[in-house]
Amino acid sequence: MDERTLDEIIGRYPYPSGRTLGILREVQIKEKHIPMDTLKLVSEKLDTPLSDLFSLVTFYSFFSLKPVGEHLITVCMGTPCHVKGAEKILQSIQEHLGLSGDSSDGKYLETTPDNKFTVEIARCFGACSMAPVLHVDGDLYGYVTPEKIPEILTRYGWKR
Amino acid sequence: MPVNGRKRMVTITINKNQYLAEEGEIFLLTAMRLKIDIPHLCYEKALDPYGSCRLCMVEVVTCGKTEMTPACTIKVHNGLEILTDTPEVIKHRNILFELYLAEAPKSEVIKEMAAKYGVTKTRFLKKIVHDDPLLGKCILCGLCVRVCSEIMGTCAINFINRGPFTVVNTPFYEHNPDCAGCAACARVCPTNAIVFEDTEKDRVMRSWSGTTVPMMTCSSCNKPFAPEKLMHEIQSRLDPQINEDIRNMCPECRRRYISRREMKIPIT
Numbered sequence A: 001m002d003e004r005t006l007d008e009i010i011g012r013y014p015y016p017s018g019r020t021l022g023i024l025r026e027v028q029i030k031e032k033h034i035p036m037d038t039l040k041l042v043s044e045k046l047d048t049p050l051s052d053l054f055s056l057v058t059f060y061s062f063f064s065l066k067p068v069g070e071h072l073i074t075v076c077m078g079t080p081c082h083v084k085g086a087e088k089i090l091q092s093i094q095e096h097l098g099l100s101g102d103s104s105d106g107k108y109l110e111t112t113p114d115n116k117f118t119v120e121i122a123r124c125f126g127a128c129s130m131a132p133v134l135h136v137d138g139d140l141y142g143y144v145t146p147e148k149i150p151e152i153l154t155r156y157g158w159k160r
Numbered sequence B: 001m002p003v004n005g006r007k008r009m010v011t012i013t014i015n016k017n018q019y020l021a022e023e024g025e026i027f028l029l030t031a032m033r034l035k036i037d038i039p040h041l042c043y044e045k046a047l048d049p050y051g052s053c054r055l056c057m058v059e060v061v062t063c064g065k066t067e068m069t070p071a072c073t074i075k076v077h078n079g080l081e082i083l084t085d086t087p088e089v090i091k092h093r094n095i096l097f098e099l100y101l102a103e104a105p106k107s108e109v110i111k112e113m114a115a116k117y118g119v120t121k122t123r124f125l126k127k128i129v130h131d132d133p134l135l136g137k138c139i140l141c142g143l144c145v146r147v148c149s150e151i152m153g154t155c156a157i158n159f160i161n162r163g164p165f166t167v168v169n170t171p172f173y174e175h176n177p178d179c180a181g182c183a184a185c186a187r188v189c190p191t192n193a194i195v196f197e198d199t200e201k202d203r204v205m206r207s208w209s210g211t212t213v214p215m216m217t218c219s220s221c222n223k224p225f226a227p228e229k230l231m232h233e234i235q236s237r238l239d240p241q242i243n244e245d246i247r248n249m250c251p252e253c254r255r256r257y258i259s260r261r262e263m264k265i266p267i268t
């Protein structure tokens, strides 16, 4: 993100309350991730230690440090979804999109080489009654099974 | 509170025995002074009590009711009544030891402390500590993070991630130019998890992604003696400044220089 855009964003937050998170949120939405250089710039401009900002962006799952593709698929890994087979859902998505990597450290963020899809995991959307659930760009899908994955992906331009 | 600059002495009850204690003192310190054993890991005099390790739990008795409270957050006042070895306290403590044995499986400090209270095994899954820059010894008490920010004002390290994936390190896990190399973090760490190393020219904070701080060499003997950034930081706070001729000397050379000067021995 160039300095002018960042200054504009910062200018919208004259008051300290909610400032840091507000600015970072806008950076995340605009850039679809938090670029390292931008975070360093924010740290300088707000006179806030970089370690504090890094702590924040790694705490909230809303932020990601790696760039995100055109469509963002979020698979819920909360306990109820996990029990209902979220692991298999993630696996099936990975197979269809040709992604690898594991989620054993509680984080997962992979993007397809054509930059079309990014898959991430999160904890509980608050829709446990429809477990297992996933989001694509804000559309919620409940009672997902591995068999339903191709159909869902096709809606977002995935081709076999 | 202090009367005429002196501390007021009050009566407190610990395990049904009465003692005199200083009003306002941290109860954990009072107990230590009275040789009443309370295990603790995260209390550090230089910092405000924080109560993160939860090991120092005791029961405070008020109006016949008891309440579990960390001893390091209790201030002594008249009539304070504490129980330090009830079944409740012991149960709590033992579970904590088990959790810590799983969280920091490589820590000798934890193992020894737990063993002293009869806990040698854990039922919890031990953390996998392959490649851990903190050697599988960190209990996430936060002392290093707090000393770095609250005392040194450097904020070189912080917590990263959350829940079971929380670690302490530098932002982006890379060399952090903010670090002054003071190693105060290593000094306060209760489990000796933080590793650093002084090489010929630099201090390398191994645990903090290899953050490297150049050492200042003594203007007299040419030996490296303290991190440059730390020295500059200290010097910038001094008023009046240290004399030019001894400013960049190591403590040893400085001592020799001053004593020679005082004794009027020619300085070579």
Ligand code: SF4
Pocket (backbone or CB within 6 Å): B134, B137, B138, B139, B140, B141, B142, B143, B144, B145, B168, B185, B188, B189, B190, B191, B192, B193, B194
């Ligand atoms: S490294 Fe040491 S001082 Fe820092 S959080 Fe871990 S146990 Fe506490």
Ligand code: FES
Pocket (backbone or CB within 6 Å): A076, A077, A078, A079, A080, A081, A082, A123, A124, A125, A126, A127, A128, A129, A131, A132, A133
């Ligand atoms: S656990 Fe998935 S929505 Fe609650």
Ligand code: FES
Pocket (backbone or CB within 6 Å): B040, B041, B042, B043, B050, B051, B052, B053, B054, B055, B056, B057, B070, B071, B072, B073
């Ligand atoms: S020493 Fe009191 S909570 Fe850690």
